[in-house]
Amino acid sequence: MFSISDLAAWFADPVNWDGRYGLWFLLLEHVAITLAALLIATIVALPLGLAIGHTGRGEFLVIGLGSISRAVPTMGLLFALVLLWGVQLRDVSLLVALAAIAIPPLLAGTFAGVTTIPWGIRDSAKAQGMTGFQRVRYVEFPLATSSMIGGMRIAFIQVVSTVVLAPLVGLGGLGFGIVQGLALRNYSQVVASSLVIIVITIVGSQLLGWLQRRTDDRL
């Protein structure tokens, strides 16, 4: 039913790489969808996490959002949004559904980054007469970066593997190769697509891990 040599032959066939549903296009699409969802999540979670960490108000949001997002199945949310907003806006629905799973880890990472800064540092910034904005911009944000990137890493791993759902609502990405391959019983294609997703996940995760270590020594 499937062998390593089939898989090698699949990768070697240029037909599988070219065209609208070829590997190259799907790969770029997969990465683009992932990055777009992470960008939206960052725009929401970063300011919110900094604000909650800075003021110490609204901590329940960090825990609450985390629990809700774990309870809501992404596939259900995606289908519900597509039904609600119509099929024309299915790409928006997909990005919102993906952002919904990316926001909680980013929020938690940002919040934890700010609150774990030693009190002495935050207090001395205040004692020097820095305004609230200055403390966020020059003290809390830089020192929380490492933890933020940690949250981003978790968000990335979850989003990059959930983009696979996109073809169910008629959008692309590497999930196409899996959904189509299963229906056609083309297991080489299924395994090849999965392998590429695994490679993206490992590369992206290592990259973020490296960035996290580089910002670690700020504290």
Place this chain on the structure above:
Amino acid sequence: MKLSRITALAVSITALVGLAGCATSEAPPTDPSIETIVIGSQAYYSNEIIAETYAQILEDSGYPVERKFSLGQRDVYIPALEAGEIDLIPEYTGNLLQFFDPAATETAADEVYTALGLALPEGLTAFTMSSATDQDSYNVTKEFADANSLVSIEDLAKVTGLTLGGAPELAERPYGPSGLLSVYGVTVEFQATGETTVDSLVAGIVDMANVYSADPRIEQLGLVTLSDPRGLFLASNVVPVASGVVSDYVAYLIDKVSAAMTAEDLVAMNVRSVDEKLSASVIAREWLLSKGLVK
């Protein structure tokens, strides 16, 4: 090895004797040693309704029935059927033929049925097929059909810039973009619309879409199904497929269901499922009653 062969022989003889007994009697069997009949179904609401009609007509004749419904796709339940974990499942001639013989070229209903009989692995039997069909078909909106005066797939040849929506696998199916071009000279750009195929058609994201012919939405949304004069699509009639030895009386009962079920009946039952949100068992029961197949 030798012992198991003898056991197998003994079992077959017993089965044959049992068969002979059943063949002559048309009265509901009363033999208490009758084995439970396990009926499966795909994870497809319409298939579940058909499976329910099989289950209920058997139960009405006193057979104990076990339902193993929503078994997913063929990859999952065909091995179970071959292993004898399921005794009976409603299938579709064309799609099942394609599963066992991807290179099959037959498209007409009778040819597909004959080819299916040959393609089925040993141990599986296709009963007489029903006239009810649930097969792939190309559909356009009423407006699009009127604007381009479309009746059959042939008429699409004069339309340019067509987009075709369907499940991702349609891209590679023989009746997909390549078949449209070679059989009808129709050039389309394929867009994998997945579960949103019908919505995408109505929203104008695609011009034509592959929808199963028994889908209630064709009627509800006033879609126009393009006729297929050159036989691009495989006919896919509802056909019960059984595993191993099934008694003649069971076959007789199931054949009665297949003979009574028309394409319109199937669509009507699907409409009830989608519109009235009735359970498969209620829909099947009322249909069997309306046909006088159960009391």
